Amino acid sequence: MSANNKIGADAVMEKGWLSAHKWLLLRRLSQLGILALFLLGPLAGIWVVKGNLAYSLTLDTLPLTDPYVLLQSLLAGHMAEKLGLIGVAIVIVFYAVVGGRAYCSWVCPVNMVADFAAWLRHRFGIKSGARFSRTSRYWILAMTLVLAVATGTVAWEMLNPVSMLHRGLIFGLGSAWAIVMAVFLFDLFVSPDGWCGHLCPVGAFYSLIGKTSVVRVNAAQRAACNDCMDCFVVCPEPQVIKPALKGAAKGIGPVITSANCTNCGRCIDVCSKEVFGFGLRFINKAENNAPQGEAAALGNRP
Amino acid sequence: MAAISKSQSRRQFLLDMAKTACGVGMFGLGLGLYSKQARALPPAAIRPPGALPEPDFQGACIRCGMCVRDCPYDILNLAKPEDDLATGTPYFVARKIPCEMCEDIPCVKACPTGALDHKLTDINKAKMGLAALVDQETCLNFLGLRCDVCYRVCPVIDKAITLERVHNFRTDKHTMFLPTVHSEHCTGCGKCEHACVLEVAAIKIFPVQLAKGALGKHYQMGWEEKKKAGQSLVAPEIKHQYNLPEGFEYEQGRGLVPGGSSEAAPSPAAPGAQPGIPQALHGDKL
Ligand code: SF4
Ligand code: SF4
Ligand code: SF4
Ligand code: SF4
Numbered sequence: 001m002s003a004n005n006k007i008g009a010d011a012v013m014e015k016g017w018l019s020a021h022k023w024l025l026l027r028r029l030s031q032l033g034i035l036a037l038f039l040l041g042p043l044a045g046i047w048v049v050k051g052n053l054a055y056s057l058t059l060d061t062l063p064l065t066d067p068y069v070l071l072q073s074l075l076a077g078h079m080a081e082k083l084g085l086i087g088v089a090i091v092i093v094f095y096a097v098v099g100g101r102a103y104c105s106w107v108c109p110v111n112m113v114a115d116f117a118a119w120l121r122h123r124f125g126i127k128s129g130a131r132f133s134r135t136s137r138y139w140i141l142a143m144t145l146v147l148a149v150a151t152g153t154v155a156w157e158m159l160n161p162v163s164m165l166h167r168g169l170i171f172g173l174g175s176a177w178a179i180v181m182a183v184f185l186f187d188l189f190v191s192p193d194g195w196c197g198h199l200c201p202v203g204a205f206y207s208l209i210g211k212t213s214v215v216r217v218n219a220a221q222r223a224a225c226n227d228c229m230d231c232f233v234v235c236p237e238p239q240v241i242k243p244a245l246k247g248a249a250k251g252i253g254p255v256i257t258s259a260n261c262t263n264c265g266r267c268i269d270v271c272s273k274e275v276f277g278f279g280l281r282f283i284n285k286a287e288n289n290a291p292q293g294e295a296a297a298l299g300n301r302p
Numbered sequence: 303m304a305a306i307s308k309s310q311s312r313r314q315f316l317l318d319m320a321k322t323a324c325g326v327g328m329f330g331l332g333l334g335l336y337s338k339q340a341r342a343l344p345p346a347a348i349r350p351p352g353a354l355p356e357p358d359f360q361g362a363c364i365r366c367g368m369c370v371r372d373c374p375y376d377i378l379n380l381a382k383p384e385d386d387l388a389t390g391t392p393y394f395v396a397r398k399i400p401c402e403m404c405e406d407i408p409c410v411k412a413c414p415t416g417a418l419d420h421k422l423t424d425i426n427k428a429k430m431g432l433a434a435l436v437d438q439e440t441c442l443n444f445l446g447l448r449c450d451v452c453y454r455v456c457p458v459i460d461k462a463i464t465l466e467r468v469h470n471f472r473t474d475k476h477t478m479f480l481p482t483v484h485s486e487h488c489t490g491c492g493k494c495e496h497a498c499v500l501e502v503a504a505i506k507i508f509p510v511q512l513a514k515g516a517l518g519k520h521y522q523m524g525w526e527e528k529k530k531a532g533q534s535l536v537a538p539e540i541k542h543q544y545n546l547p548e549g550f551e552y553e554q555g556r557g558l559v560p561g562g563s564s565e566a567a568p569s570p571a572a573p574g575a576q577p578g579i580p581q582a583l584h585g586d587k588l
Contacts, residue, residue, distance in 0.1 A: 047371075051367055052367055055364055055414045056366070078416070081413065133319075133322055135319075139323055151334055152358070154360065158337055158388060167390055175382065
């Protein structure tokens with residue numbers, strides 16, 4: 001832990017508050033900005049974007065389709081129209097470049113709910129934790145696809161908190177708030193990062209799109225790491241950091257290649273040693289001749 | 303030692319996996335049953351024009367709301383979780399605000415999935431539902447008045463709704479003009495239900511499968527078959543033989559008329575009687 005026990009305090013001290021929250025602020029700007037664009041139509045009558053995250057049309061020309069819901073519809077036995085298909089191609093290519101789960105940290109409205117729950121957990125030291133496998137989400141993903149085939153309907157959409165919240169905010173929430181509240185309370189009291197890190201099939205689906213995505217976070221300056229562990233605490237998927245940060249000895253490159261890294265950049269913000277940064281997947285050479293002594297010396301810097 | 307712990311950890315792994323799979327399976331089953339429940343449409347909720355039949359619609363619609371946005375009259379809603387139909391799917395309630403039957407059908411054009419079928423290009427062919435005059439006890443026209451409002455507002459007037467004239471047996475001197483819906487032409491737009499002047503509409507739109515009866519497949523309409531064949535199919539048509547007084551014929555609508563039959567000429571009428579009418583019909587006993 002960092003000296004004064006508050007995550008990221010060192011970073012704030014060394015880099016200043018703003019650059020210690022740079023990516024977080026950009027992310028919130030993106031999430032809220034996207035929501036604002038969607039709301040501009042119904043609230044102010046300015047129609048930049050129509051629809052919701054399932055499908056939207058921007059400026060009456062750019063179609064964007066959620067590939068997950070469209071896949072369910074396909075499995076339910078239905079083929080979409082042209083615009084829907086163009087939209088899905090654009091979205092897949094986009095996330096294959098910027099990282100599949102960038103959807104989670106830069107777009108999804110539930111992320112703010114989950115982040116808030118995580119923040120409260122740290123703030124009040126809530127330690128309870130039903131721990132279950134992070135692969136559960138892939139099982140759930142598979143289940144939702146099987147269900148689409150079995151029922152011939154897009155059954156998962158009857159429960160999906162992601163689309164319920166987004167659609168609700170734009171078209172009227174109704175009792176959808178209860179489902180979002182359930183996610184919040186689950187994350188807060190039952191399981192840390194329970195929903196986004198373990199269960200959500202939407203995130204799981206996007207992680208598959210981003211399996212070989214180009215934009216990745218790396219620990220290029222890992223030699224400077226002082227083991228404060230702040231990045232591990234703040235990361236919603238801490239298991240993805242270890243190979244990149246600590247793999248130098250095993251010859252593992254510094255790029256975080258796991259598809260479940262959400263490219264949120266919190267580790268970049270929170271690190272006082274500026275170990276992390278955004279980069280490309282291909283630039284991933286392990287510093288094979290990195291002198292261990294020097295790394296250790298840097299790491300032990302007071 | 304290492305081998306034991308390895309097999310142990312493998313067993314633990316398999317156990318965990320089985321637990322997850324079971325949990326997810328149960329969850330899936332529950333969700334499946336829940337989705338089954340929502341497959342039938344509540345009667346008051348009408349889908350936009352061109353909607354595929356349920357539950358196909360629920361497999362095709364991705365709940366994006368584009369149809370809602372592009373409806374210029376803003377009649378459509380996306381169902382909320384507490385509503386009685388599949389969450390996020392579009393519908394309208396005719397009594398609140400009916401479909402205006404836009405000629406260019408913007409809602410259908412906006413749909414990216416074809417849940418609203420793009421093959422529908424003539425709005426008059428839409429089948430959103432079917433109107434039915436369900437309450438003949440309160441419909442003003444059935445009470446003998448001339449309200450006619452549903453008939454007047456129908457965009458497919460004189461085809462989808464006609465006024466059928468029937469004798470008013472209560473007053474015994476008037477005619478009732480009964481609004482009558484013809485399923486072949488009714489689009490289910492809901493204008494009639496919306497306009498019905500009663501406190502609660504006597505004419506209502508229902509999902510087609512709820513409103514429409516179906517004959518047994520083996521039923522044939524004799525008169526139609528006859529028209530097709532150009533003659534009766536049951537038995538050769540024989541002119542009905544009445545047991546009539548000599549020299550008379552029975553004609554539908556006119557009664558007995560002199561003439562016809564194989565007899566040469568009508569026999570002269572009995573004296574005193576109206577010519578052409580047999581005595582029996584003058585009140586005399588037979
Ligand atoms: S895991 Fe799911 S809920 Fe969480 S941010 Fe990603 S898509 Fe949204
Ligand atoms: S036909 Fe016109 S009024 Fe009717 S639902 Fe479509 S857009 Fe709306
Ligand atoms: S536009 Fe099509 S896919 Fe979107 S909500 Fe309407 S019917 Fe469903
Ligand atoms: S719903 Fe009513 S108004 Fe609309 S076409 Fe049918 S009969 Fe006419």
